Amino acid sequence: MTEFRPRRAARVLLVDDGERVLLFHGVDPARPAHDYWFTPGGGLSSGEAPAAGAVRELAEETGLxxxxxxxxxxxxxxxxxxxxxxxxYRQQQEFFLLRVPTWVVDTTxxxxxxxxxITEHRWWSIEELERTKERYYPDVLTAVLRRVLGKD
Structure with a gap:
């Protein structure tokens, strides 16, 4: 039986005025062939509120x-x-929506x-995500985006 490390995380659906979502492309260091796209965000510190962690991670990962x-x-x-x-990991995560007119990502x-x-970042439309053969997380991302953007 696999033993999981519990983890809390907060993530951001950063959506620009073209209704594209920002995703990072990464790899698992232990499994370099396992690459995937994912939203900005990450683990929370002990006692950190999800929204506070989301804005902290957003600033660290995008400069916003x-x-x-x-x-x-x-x-x-x-x-x-x-x-x-x-x-x-067994990760409980909350996603927040933040719309921006446009943003030049700063990963410093x-x-x-x-x-x-993390190898790159890209802004994706819902349609591009629905067509791609590339892996992205969460796997229900397009349904979530359609719901929160009023496109379902």
């Missing part, structure tokens, strides 16, 4: 500084299980793990 009040309530929550760098705030595991 916003306040907790800019995020509102989570638009999606899930518990997911996954391996990363040889450790299995990446920590060492991010520098070593």
């Amino acid at each position: 500084v916003r306040g907790v009040a800019d995020l509102g309530e989570p638009v999606f929550q899930e518990t997911t299980e996954f391996p990363f760098d040889g450790v299995w 705030g990446f920590d060492q793990v991010e520098q070593e595991s």
